[in-house]
Amino acid sequence: MRITADAPLVHCNTLRLPARAEWCASVGTPAELAEALAFARSRALPVCVLGGGSNVVLRERIPGCVLLMRMQGEDVLEHGDAVVRLRVAAGTCWHDFVLACHARGWYGLENLALIPGTVGAAPVQNIGAYGVELAAFVEEVGAVDRATGERCTFTRADCCFAYRHSIFKGELAERTVITDVTFRLPLDAAVQADYPALRAALDGAADPTPAEVLRAVLAIRRQRLPDPQRLPNVGSFFHNPVLERARFESLRTRHPDVVHWADGERVKLAAAWLVEQAGGKAMREGAARVHERQALVLVNDGDATATEVLELARRIAAAVAARFGVELRIEPAIYG
Numbered sequence: 638m639r640i641t642a643d644a645p646l647v648h649c650n651t652l653r654l655p656a657r658a659e660w661c662a663s664v665g666t667p668a669e670l671a672e673a674l675a676f677a678r679s680r681a682l683p684v685c686v687l688g689g690g691s692n693v694v695l696r697e698r699i700p701g702c703v704l705l706m707r708m709q710g711e712d713v714l715e716h717g718d719a720v721v722r723l724r725v726a727a728g729t730c731w732h733d734f735v736l737a738c739h740a741r742g743w744y745g746l747e748n749l750a751l752i753p754g755t756v757g758a759a760p761v762q763n764i765g766a767y768g769v770e771l772a773a774f775v776e777e778v779g780a781v782d783r784a785t786g787e788r789c790t791f792t793r794a795d796c797c798f799a800y801r802h803s804i805f806k807g808e809l810a811e812r813t814v815i816t817d818v819t820f821r822l823p824l825d826a827a828v829q830a831d832y833p834a835l836r837a838a839l840d841g842a843a844d845p846t847p848a849e850v851l852r853a854v855l856a857i858r859r860q861r862l863p864d865p866q867r868l869p870n871v872g873s874f875f876h877n878p879v880l881e882r883a884r885f886e887s888l889r890t891r892h893p894d895v896v897h898w899a900d901g902e903r904v905k906l907a908a909a910w911l912v913e914q915a916g917g918k919a920m921r922e923g924a925a926r927v928h929e930r931q932a933l934v935l936v937n938d939g940d941a942t943a944t945e946v947l948e949l950a951r952r953i954a955a956a957v958a959a960r961f962g963v964e965l966r967i968e969p970a971i972y973g
């Protein structure tokens with residue numbers, strides 16, 4: 638394995654920001670991971686882990702050692718009558734994995750198709766889409782402690798999964814490298830098709846099959862979301878804010894149209910609606926702008942910098958706070 642100094646990262650992040658890493662290693666095996674962590678430890682360098690770079694904002698220079706997670710492969714641990722359990726390496730492409738499971742009759746992940754990035758990053762923010770979250774299918778997450786190089790495992794309960802959150806974004810942020818994820822997938826074809834946009838795309842099908850759900854999810858995403866290969870972006874830039882019910886009711890008296898849905902005892906607001914109402918769609922900062930169809934997606938029109946992207950995000954959040962008194966939180970991790 639080569640550990641390169643002053644390495645360009647423009648092709649390692651889907652916003653195509655022109656960052657450079659002080660040091661960079663492409664990690665394809667557990668031995669290479671151990672070697673890269675030992676290198677960082679020997680020079681007291683901070684470690685930054687990247688999968689597909691589809692949920693990060695990289696500033697100009699990333700200090701320390703960037704690890705590009707490229708470990709591949711899977712082990713089927715159990716193929717029972719009702720479930721299959723399999724361990725998948727962190728560098729595996731998430732979308733390819735979803736398609737491969739579906740093709741083998743291992744169901745459940747269809748709603749999460751076309752989410753860019755790697756299997757190893759999926760637990761970090763508990764990826765979710767169209768009414769399904771990764772957490773439902775995780776049995777265990779395997780990781781290595783960045784400081785000691787020791788292997789550790791986390792059960793689903795240990796992971797503290799929540800909306801776009803887990804222990805890997807909280808208490809253990811920047812402390813582990815996820816090396817593998819063990820999934821438990823059902824073999825029956827029960828699907829989750831209640832999400833309104835998905836239900837609409839399924840055109841009222843009474844009992845949709847996993848294949849129909851997959852087709853609908855692919856169609857919705859291709860129609861609604863800009864392809865980062867053509868128009869660099871990191872998907873939703875802001876979380877949907879979650880409010881206590883009393884605070885929501887007070888907001889609703891002032892803004893009766895506020896788009897929302899129940900989230901247990903609390904209420905989740907549609908961040909895209911808030912941004913749109915606050916005039917976000919017209920905002921631009923240098924080559925960074927808000928996507929014309931998706932108010933939550935900030936795109937790079939060519940030579941945007943991290944400073945421009947983050948300034949644009951700050952202005953949007955300020956406009957939403959001024960109009961609604963609601964705080965927007967940024968979803969991607971910011972490095973450098």
Ligand SMILES: Cc1cc2nc3c(=O)[nH]c(=O)nc-3n(C[C@H](O)[C@H](O)[C@H](O)COP(=O)(O)OP(=O)(O)OC[C@H]3O[C@@H](n4cnc5c(N)ncnc54)[C@H](O)[C@@H]3O)c2cc1C
Pocket residue numbers: 651685686687688689690691692693706727752753754755756757758759761762763764765766813814815816862863864865870871872873970
């Ligand atoms: C067009 C588009 C649509 C998207 N749609 C969705 C969506 O519907 N739902 C959703 O939840 N997300 C969505 N995302 C966000 C993103 O795809 C996911 O968060 C994805 O899991 C990020 O994977 P990645 O490999 O690119 O991670 P990266 O961007 O490389 O990293 C993200 C974070 O995870 C950490 N990380 C990555 N790999 C590891 C590892 N092996 N060990 C420890 N830490 C690690 C990084 O340090 C960083 O903090 C979308 C993004 C885009 C561009």
